[in-house]
Amino acid sequence: MKLKxxxxxxxxxxxxxxxxxxxxxxxxxxxxxxxxxxxxGPKAQGMASFPKLAGQPADYIAMRLTQYRSGEKIGPNTPxxxxxxxKLSDEDIANISSFIATTFE
Numbered sequence: 001m002k003l004k005x006x007x008x009x010x011x012x013x014x015x016x017x018x019x020x021x022x023x024x025x026x027x028x029x030x031x032x033x034x035x036x037x038x039x040x041g042p043k044a045q046g047m048a049s050f051p052k053l054a055g056q057p058a059d060y061i062a063m064r065l066t067q068y069r070s071g072e073k074i075g076p077n078t079p080x081x082x083x084x085x086x087k088l089s090d091e092d093i094a095n096i097s098s099f100i101a102t103t104f105e
Contacts, residue, residue, distance in 0.1 A: 024091075028099030031092055035084055044104040049077065054104035058097040065093045 032044075039050040046052030053061060067074055068085035088096070 023094045023098035025095065025099045025102055028092075028095030028097070029103065031088075031096050032099055036096070039080070044100055051077075053100050056101065058094075058101035061100055062093050062097040065096065069093070 036044075036053075039047060040053050041047045041050075044053035046054075064074065065085050065088060068078065068081040069088060071082060072078075074081075085093075
């Protein structure tokens, strides 16, 4: 379990590091609007049982999406998040994470 967490954290860090290719914030915004906004809100402020994403660093968001994508159970919303995250590529995760972190500080 700790190894999975460490691997996810390392991947998230790599995806969001300055050495990674430039993230496409606009593409991340399109994915956010299509896949995330209905639950997390138009300004990522969170709604009902869906957590606030605004103010979270990009590496944290990328780590969580990577964990969901790998099938790791994180909390009660895992059954809702895992199917959506499974469809995301590494590039999608980097783009969404950058969009959220830079748009909803």
